[in-house]
Amino acid sequence: MSTYASIAIMVGIVLLFAIGIPLAYRSEKKAFNNGKCPHCGSDLKWEDSDSQGGRLWMCPGHYTIKDKYGKPLCPGYSCWISYGRVDKKFRK
Numbered sequence: 001m002s003t004y005a006s007i008a009i010m011v012g013i014v015l016l017f018a019i020g021i022p023l024a025y026r027s028e029k030k031a032f033n034n035g036k037c038p039h040c041g042s043d044l045k046w047e048d049s050d051s052q053g054g055r056l057w058m059c060p061g062h063y064t065i066k067d068k069y070g071k072p073l074c075p076g077y078s079c080w081i082s083y084g085r086v087d088k089k090f091r092k
């Protein structure tokens, strides 16, 4: 492999991280929606964690909030968050 090729690959990897991490962070921040369910506005509940430290947040309104016909108002919502900054102040 020539020197230029390995430099090009390294630059590519750096660019991938420089662009990929902020994008993933932003999409998680959007999914987390400041701890509110995008469907019904309920506060999301921390349900579970995986071994890599990701957190599963779920909407409790799926079971508790019903419309006048007795149908759940919220179709249910959940998201996995892996970036600590996204849900830091919501974890207790």
Ligand SMILES: [Zn+2]
Pocket (backbone or CB within 6 Å): 037, 038, 039, 040, 041, 042, 059, 060, 061, 062, 074, 075, 076, 077
């Ligand atoms: Zn909801």
